[in-house]
Amino acid sequence: MDGGRLSPCVCDTLRMVTRAVTQLYDEILRPSGLRVTQFSILVSISRIGEANLRQLEDRLAIDQTTLTRSLKLLEQQGVTERVPHPDGRIKAMRLTRKGRRALEVARPLWAQAQRKILRELGAKAWRDAQRRLTHLLDVAVKRRGSNRGRRQTRPSGATRRRSRTAA
Numbered sequence: 301m302d303g304g305r306l307s308p309c310v311c312d313t314l315r316m317v318t319r320a321v322t323q324l325y326d327e328i329l330r331p332s333g334l335r336v337t338q339f340s341i342l343v344s345i346s347r348i349g350e351a352n353l354r355q356l357e358d359r360l361a362i363d364q365t366t367l368t369r370s371l372k373l374l375e376q377q378g379v380t381e382r383v384p385h386p387d388g389r390i391k392a393m394r395l396t397r398k399g400r401r402a403l404e405v406a407r408p409l410w411a412q413a414q415r416k417i418l419r420e421l422g423a424k425a426w427r428d429a430q431r432r433l434t435h436l437l438d439v440a441v442k443r444r445g446s447n448r449g450r451r452q453t454r455p456s457g458a459t460r461r462r463s464r465t466a467a
Contacts, residue, residue: 328413332406339406341370342379345395346403350383352392
């Protein structure tokens with residue numbers, strides 16, 4: 301693939317690359333029954349032990365709606381379960397025995413996908429990309445955080461419906 305296929309839009313380019321890499325990981329993870337997005341959530345829960353929504357949102361840089369939908373599916377599959385919390389408003393999750401087994405199966409497959417990407421990209425290039433992406437994430441999270449709590453305003457004449465042809 302040549303650089304001419306990439307968009308000058310940072311968001312479009314990152315989304316294109318993310319979709320392609322996600323498809324590669326999903327294909328390799330298929331025997332585990334997990335998609336890479338599910339794998340990432342399970343790994344995070346495993347590392348924390350009992351994870352609440354806020355912890356997972358922060359760790360995964362994911363919005364609450366998407367995370368809640370994914371957690372519901374994982375719970376239906378029996379790989380996570382809700383944990384009672386003293387503050388009933390807090391939704392906490394932990395891995396079930398089935399979830400721990402799913403991770404045991406998926407980890408070597410994930411490592412295979414990781415090796416494939418790093419072999420093609422090169423470890424040095426990946427470290428450089430990580431450094432740059434970390435900076436980009438910091439910029440995006442900082443910007444998003446500065447907009448929290450602010451009332452969203454629309455330009456005059458803007459309507460509530462979003463155009464289907466938006467970038």
